[in-house]
Amino acid sequence: MNNEPSSPKITDNIIVGANIKRLRLAQHIKQVDFVAKLQLKNVNISVFSLCKIEKGTQNPTASLIIAAAELLGCDFNELFRPVA
Numbered sequence: 001m002n003n004e005p006s007s008p009k010i011t012d013n014i015i016v017g018a019n020i021k022r023l024r025l026a027q028h029i030k031q032v033d034f035v036a037k038l039q040l041k042n043v044n045i046s047v048f049s050l051c052k053i054e055k056g057t058q059n060p061t062a063s064l065i066i067a068a069a070e071l072l073g074c075d076f077n078e079l080f081r082p083v084a
Contacts, residue, residue, distance in 0.1 A: 014056030016065065018083045021054040023072040034071070041067040 024034050031054075035047050043064050052058035060068075069076035 015083055016060050016079050017054040017056045019079045019081060020068050022083070023074060027072065037071050038064065038067050043067045
């Protein structure tokens with residue numbers, strides 16, 4: 001038996017991006033507006049990068065995850081919940 005902790009799965013990045021998109025859309029926030037709010041929180045991101053993160057083709061940074069959770073009014077663990 002292997003007792004080593006499991007490493008994050010590749011799908012974790014897809015889950016985070018999909019959850020950011022789901023929560024952003026639920027609040028009717030456009031990508032460009034969300035990026036502007038993230039930039040005000042000193043997150044270096046473009047609309048192009050946010051699009052890639054939401055599609056799961058780019059990794060979100062820790063600072064983006066923390067700022068996104070704050071802006072979306074959720075606990076950052078909500079961003080790691082499996083997408084149905």
